[in-house]
Amino acid sequence: MNGMARQRDAGADTDIPGFVEFCHDLPTHRGRMSCPAKSFAGAIAATLLLGACSGELSTLDPAGPAASRIATLWWVMLGGAFVILLGVMGTAIYALRSAAKERNFSTRKVLIGWGLAFPIATLLALMAVSFLPGELLPRSPEENAIRAQAHQWFWTFDYPGGERTIDVLHVPAGEEFAIAITSEDVIHSFWIPRLGGKIDAVPGKVNHIRLKADRPGRYLATCAEYCGIGHAHMRFEALAHRPEDYAAALTAATDRAAARAPVLEQRDAPAALVIEEWGDYLLDWLGIT
């Protein structure tokens, strides 16, 4: 079988544990989003009512310190950007509105003040805010890290105690945990948006990340680096347990993982069907059949 076909075969799954599945049989993290929103009207209503920022993969709905710091940073930057955009556009439109006026201010001063000083000052401040305390996650190697390995298109997690899970990551809530990430095949990306930023899983290289979930719960993760045709379905979930339950949960999960291998199934090429349908329609219309 050539590789393309192999990839196709393994293509769009219905069986990879994706969020659709757990939307059905598990409550969402705070039960606010009624999943799946069956009708489109429902989706609109949900989006408007519950605020546009929540969501199982939303970076604006943080559930850990790293993600919250970044969310705050975003709101601050958004405010600043808005003011600057308003200033520039306001000036440009004002120039248009008052075109007849004579103005004799010094060009040099404007360029020095606004062209040089203003961006330098703003950006320095921004740099400071972003790099000061703790913004760079400590990404150094860690003794008892969980080893995460990416594959096309699933994850395996190996724990310091020898346990292993597939596509479910068990972590203790309220404590930092360390993950050592690598890939068996192509580049993927490890990303639990509600807990913090992403880091790539690169073959031949081990990357480190430390994250923390404030509360017990289920946090969805998605692959962010394009890794072939299963990319859209490459999800996993991080389950944060109360520290006292952690060990037991891990043992139970390992037994389950052994029984469950990811199954990828072939699905019809939908566009081919569409084209065929249109072709038939056209032939009918022309009276050829």
Added chain:
Amino acid sequence: MSEERHNKALEFHSELDPLYSPPKTRFGFLAATNHSVIGIRFMATAIGFFLIGGILAMLIRAQLAGPNTQFLDPGQYSQVFTMHGTVMMFLFAIPLIEGFALYMLPKLLGARDLAFPRLSAFGYWCYLSGGLILLAALLFGVAPDSGWFMYTPLSSKPYSPGINADVWLLGVTVVEVSAACAAIEFMATVLKVRTGGMALSKMPILAWYLWATSAMMLVGFPPLILGSIMLEVERAFGLPFFDPDKGGDPLLWQHLFWLFGHPEVYIIFLPGAGIVSTILPVFARRPLVGYNWIVAALIAQAFISFGLWVHHMFTTGIPDLSLAFFSAASLLVVVPTAIQIFSWLTTLLKGRPDLSLPMLWIYGFFFIFVTGGLTGVMVAIVPFDWQVHDTHFVVAHLHYVLVGGFVFPVLAGIYHWMPLFTGRRSDKGLGVLAFWLVFIGFNLTFFIMHLTGLLGMPRRVYTYAEGLGWELPNLVSSIGGFMSAVGFGLVLIDVLVQWRFAPFVHRNPWKAGTLEWGMATPIPSYNFASLAHVESRDPLHDDPDLPACLAAGEGYLAGHRGDYRDTLGVDGVTGEPEQIILLPPPSYLPLLTALPLVGVALCFLFSFYVGSVILAVVVLFMALRWLWETGLREDPAPIEAGFGRTLLPHPAVEQAPGWWGMIFTLVFDATFFASLLFGYIFLWTIAPNWPPPRFLEPAPILALLTLASLGLGGFAASRAVAANRQERESSRSSWLLLAAASGVAATFGLLAVPIWLAPPPTEHAYSAAVLMLSAYGAFHTGLSTVGSLFVLARCRRGFVSPLRSLDVRNASLFWSYSAVSGAIIVAVIHLMPLVGAA
């Protein structure tokens, strides 16, 4: 215009027009080299590709309009988004810039053509064929599908076994040949081919922008071409440059790609900004404020943009120190941009701006580009990038920058310069409606897409499930996408309608001051019947009669001096007239050289490597045939150039454009070499699975012999120059022969290493890199050998004399480059194993 002038002008026109037009024979159009013709071909082809890229964008938006759509399957979707990005970047944006510069530069600079007209024709054929290869792959369903930046190992053989990735690597490389040619062409043109009196400080600002752009192209493309070659030989022959199991590193590809890819973004933005800097003052009815500031900002921007590439790799797990460095550099590049924006705002405030159609597009540009710049600042902040990298936030950001910074200014430019092409103008009705459709549609598509990304939607997913809050923003984006598509369609219709039916206007309806508005309409094939002498940046404001004077032959080089095309060459800094550049006649050689080159790529694509080698020899032969046609066989006499000056034709001048062409070619080549060395050192120091199982056998004698022949070759070639100067013809021949012989010896010495001494190249990235370095060196010494013999033949045929020394000087310059790069290669290959073993 007085009666007399008018008649003169008509006379000049009837003489010059046939001389500068493509031959009127059946296939004469294939021989065209005139820059206006080639420029229009480039631009028309690029716009064709824009439409194709746009259709692909619509497929994407149709697929993502709702959750779980079954319109495209994941395999098709991956081809669609990869081709959308590839077509837009490589087949639309860059070629459109090349076409624009090809078309405009001589007109802005008051010249009749570019420095190397045949080179641009050659570039066009490469571009067209490369584009057609990619397009054919799309039609046959084997288009590239690993994303427009083709990350390894996904694009390596085990994970992309089909020819899809080869199509990308070979097709894009063929297209990049045209970019390289264009860069060399523009560098030499802006430096040498201007009109009299046009000192650097009196150049139109757009020429500065295009110059900075071409400088960036000159050093930006080599890393990409190198990376593509490396990945292609990995795929074809198993040289494991990117395979971590054998000492390769997938991140090397990312470094090489983004070393090109980030400057690429500025290569696309700078011409857009140049158009803004040109048009905005015209509509603000005031000269551009802060010309010197802008020039300084441009140069700074060009430099800084090469220090940013790692900001595309913030999530690959690089050390904190480099994160901080590249984050700071990415913020630093904001400063030159801010200077330009505030110059534009000041120009507006101090002028009397008026919102005609081109200006409307510029205002649209302001809003969109500034927004894109602000989100750019956000993603330069490392922690924030960790969240939004590879999500739709980045898709939104990049479209704000690319569409805002490039497409909008280009549309402003089209409406601005259209009266020059057509002699007609209309800025009412349809054009305004089209603007608003595009503007609102664009923002609808991409503004909300920032939110989509923040809600966690990764880019390049072919579908998504319900319940993550992504449905509404995606639907809005799709509606906006179709709205802007309708807008773009209306723009096209509007342009066509205006071209045929808009009311006629006077020449220069906007009262612009730059030279291109001094041409007749429709634009004559020779641009100017005589060339202006300029005293300022806005010569048409100084002397509104200038167009009539030029048409009547009252400038430099009125009419023609023989059966050939010519234009003025100046001193690069002062703009003093210095030489008469003889332009080549129309020729089929560009096409006949491009065809075998494309053949090389096609044979490679279908693994017919013998065919590639044979065709490569044909390319070399055609190139020599081409060079043979340059130059003169007798020492020329000085020629009357107008304003009481006499000038020599360029083959008899030290600083002929060809000399600069060689220098810029070597700059390109040296960047390629530097990237290769970077790759080698990167693998050695950073890649996993080093050191290799075994190193090269030590061979000090071979190393010394190779070094000696390199040195001797370079020395002999330089002696040939001296002998030529002193009119010692026989010693000139002997030195050239010696240079050729040393070239053979050096080639042998370099090739011996991978053939007999190094471990097989497929064993480890180390031996693969040794092969690559040796091949690079041997290629250059081999070319030096051929070059020396070629010049020897030219000498025999009387093309070379003390006065006409360009051939020997260029050969010697190239030999020196081969010798120096060869010596570095010998040192690296033979010494580093000692270091490694120690």
